[in-house]
Amino acid sequence: MKTDVICLGELLIDFVSMAKDVSLIESPGFLKAPGGAPANVAAGVVKLGGTAGFIGKVGDDPFGLYLKQVLNQLTVETSCLALDREARTTLSFVAQRPDGDRECMFYRHPGADMRLAAEDIAEDYIAQGSVFHYGSISLGSPSSKAATLQAIAYARKHGLLISYDPNLRTDLWPDPEHAREEINAGFAHADVVKISEEEYRFITGCTTVEDCGRYILERGPGLVIVTLGKDGCYYTNGRTSGFIAGFQAEVVETTGAGDAFVAAVLHTFAERRRAGSTVQDEELPAVLRFANAAGALATTRIGAIPSLPTQDEVLALLDSAD
Known part of the structure; x- marks a missing residue:
């Protein structure tokens, strides 16, 4: 039996400010929440009713054991999640500032996720997947970059749909130019790219979503989606394009919203591939x-994985908006 979506990358602890509209300096305390963009996507797929596996590395420490337990409880497949005795699990401290932007600081010197290696990647595990998803953070260290490229090669060899989320975190890179170069290189391997409004100007140099879509399509992907926060998203595949309106939500904290969005897209694509078909151009707006x-529902709760919605919750919001 195929796994719908296999995700590779970072799995970490987000310590999220318990107070809204404050900086990290001003925050009175933090709530421990499991996170890490690719792991969030895997969890999101499972919560929507699909199957998912995760490839990565965490520390052989209380936080790493907790994270593996969380994924296991969600039924994310973790046979390719390794425990590292030489490095600790990455930690991230997150606050939602008064201007609406997130402030984020990582403890990762190095984090265990940076030590994922090419020899950790099992071809037979990837071969039984339907969709493979990766982000840019695993491209930021030599070891995890080699692992990511090895996994991509296996995914391409075995016909998986390949998805990429740049997930820009400039403070995890040696310098901005290196980040821009490596993130841009990541486009060439993907069939589907999701990029956010906050990211695309820095990464692509474009000033409009339409230009951004064309820029990324020229680098190889077949579908580009630009998320626009509360305003929804823009998409293009070179044949059809458009804007899809967002949903109003009582925003508590935005960590994981983009990952919930990606999980929903990939869950639908994987369902179709499992049935032996693909999503047609005219169906993209509904997807x-x-x-x-x-994505909107994920902003209504604290933390990334804890905020990811179920399929029933998403369908209820869609019904209420009709």
Whole structure:
């Protein structure tokens, strides 16, 4: 039996400020929440009713053991999640500032996720997947970059749909130019790219979503989606394009919203591939409306994985909006 979506990358602890509209300096305390963008996507797929596996590395420490337990409880497949005795699990401290932007600081010198290696990647594990998803953070260290490229090669060899989320975190890179170069190189391997409004100007140099879409399509992907926060998203595949409206939500904290969006898109694509078909151009608006609803719901709770919605919750929001 195939796994719907296999995700590779970072799995970490987000310590999220318990107070809204404050900086990290001003925050009175933090709530421990499991996170890490690719792991969030895997969890999101499972919560929507699909199957998912995760490839990565955490510390052989209380936080790493907790994270593996969380994924296991969600039924994310973790046979390719390794425990590292030489490095600790990455930690991230997150606050939502008064201007709406997130402030984020990582403890990762190095984090265990940076030590994922090419020899950790099992071809037979990837071969039984339907969709493979990766982000840019695993491209930031030599070892995890080699692991990511090895996994991509296996995914391409075995016909998986390949998804990429740049997930820009400039403070995890030696310098901005190195980040821009490596993130841009990541486009060439993907079939589907999701990028956010906050990211695309820095990464692509474009000033409009339309230009961004064309820029990324020229580098190889077949579908580009630009998320626009509460305003929904823009998409293009070179044949059809458009804007899909977002949903109103009582925003508590935005960590994981983009990952909930990606999980919803990939869950739908994987369902179709499992049935032996693909999503047609005219169906993309409905797929992305479903994803917008998932992203909106993820902003209504604290933390990334804890905030990811179920399929019933997404369908209820869609029904209430009709």
